[in-house]
């Protein structure tokens with residue numbers, strides 16, 4: 538074994554990383570954590586003078602987040618803002634956001650001996666994230682949490698945020714990227730998924746609808762989360778109260794519709810995002826209604842008429858966009874999203890397109 542790597546529970550993490558943060562203790566445990574498709578996440582436990590303290594260590598995927606320094610600046614500013622507003626509201630900020638730990642150079646980022654960037658934050662006890670909704674009322678609470686999150690950020694100075702991934706939800710530019718990939722067909726996989734490719738191309742007209750409404754001034758640009766799937770919502774394991782939204786790397790100027798739509802994409806489905814049996818994958822209108830009710834209880838009075846009108850469409854758009862990204866990555870050779878089996882991204886794309894078809898029928902929306 539490479540002596541610079543620490544191995545615990547079959548997980549490897551460079552030793553300099555473990556010692557790279559302002560944590561005064563002896564390492565006791567490391568394990569992999571979470572199901573994110575981008576960054577690699579670990580649970581790391583230390584004995585700090587007889588007291589066990591737990592942290593989350595994350596290796597930032599710099600192929601996706603090309604500006605880790607600016608990215609950390611964003612998320613530190615955003616979490617500080619949430620902490621301050623929570624205190625001002627007379628509430629305890631401890632479980633209302635994540636708390637980053639400084640690295641030994643005084644920043645919040647540690648560059649390891651291999652040139653990889655890491656960050657660490659305090660692990661909140663007795664928390665859980667769900668991969669699928671178990672009770673409708675939990676999803677309603679997730680909707681309340683998103684509305685609350687957007688409200689807290691409504692006075693955040695957007696010009697202090699860097700765009701961590703330019704054009705992240707610019708669906709028009711996503712379609713262009715997709716077209717380049719299918720034309721190049723670098724892995725020779727297009728032929729096996731031509732039906733899915735056509736599904737995307739037939740719906741290209743969806744791509745500009747929200748952008749046009751933004752350009753027309755009917756949909757405002759707000760500071761939004763941009764990646765609101767249910768497994769980015771932290772809940773208390775025992776009370777099922779929603780604590781906070783995590784995975785703040787894509788917090789940047791965007792549309793409230795992207796957040797609402799992405800939540801529905803992932804949460805208002807009867808199956809997991811990567812379910813292989815499409816008979817199990819259905820859009821669940823009751824879950825849509827529950828989330829919408831919770832979301833509007835917080836955000837309803839700030840949304841414009843056009844935003845309210847576009848809520849159902851936003852669910853289709855975000856599901857279409859995500860399916861197109863999964864399919865594009867499959868055809869490209871799986872360079873972006875982590876996969877754990879061959880064809881994983883194609884499976885993910887197929888669930889998204891099944892949900893798009895269901896939603897089109899349910900809402901009576903066409904491209």
Ligand code: GN1
Pocket residue numbers: 572573574575576601763764766769784787810859
């Ligand atoms: C990625 O990092 P994670 O797993 O929370 C992706 C989202 C997709 C999502 C699909 C930075 O989110 O945009 O909607 O996978 N994040 C990035 O599950 O691309």
Ligand code: MG
Pocket residue numbers: 572573574768769784
């Ligand atoms: Mg995540």
